[in-house]
Amino acid sequence: MRGRGVQGKIYMLKIWGRTNSVNVKKVLWCAEELEIAYERHDAGMQFGVVNEPWYRKMNPNGLVPTIEDDGVILWESNAIVRYLAARYGSGTLSPADPGVRAACDKWMDWTTSTLAGPYRDVFWGLVRTTPEKRDAVRIEAACRKGNELLAIADAALDAKQFLGGDRLSIGDIPLGCFAYAWYEMPIERPAWINLDAWYRRLCERPAYRKHVMLPLS
């Protein structure tokens, strides 16, 4: 889907960010689910770009992702997902019912405020740190905490296909991105009946396979 913006001008969503970033994955997966045409530009880590003055003007944090869509410049991955879904997926990825939408927001916020800490310790420890430099105690503690937290999501998925109900929504996007790495990393995990089934459902989605299920790096 290409957009026609202010004054009838054709515009295309631009996304800056490297594809191996969990926060960039959220945005790419969301755009793909919504079938929005976009241009992606590498930025962050080895690609640099984030310290260029023109980039800092858009995103003073010097982080990825950042988007520009018909003049709207945005950073913060969850805000971007909410924006894209509200603009292009109202009633689908962005539930129309305020109560359902708030429940989705809750899972998005929970993922970044609560799960992200232990996730980060495990991911950086195992994927981005060489074996001799790893802090095994820290990784194990974070692993335990992450599993404890994921049990909450498992319980919430009892009798529900997705976190927001019976269809994929913005509520699933951040957790879905974190979950992929959690399932892929060589860590101990309990068997979660509902979370495992939800994850398998995500793995069947072409957009998830394309943007989220990439080798971890």
Ligand SMILES: N[C@@H](CCC(=O)N[C@@H](CS)C(=O)NCC(=O)O)C(=O)O
């Ligand atoms: N809360 C921000 C966090 C953004 C963030 O920390 N991005 C990381 C990648 S996941 C980053 O830009 N790291 C530095 C880099 O890639 O150069 C969001 O959700 O967008």
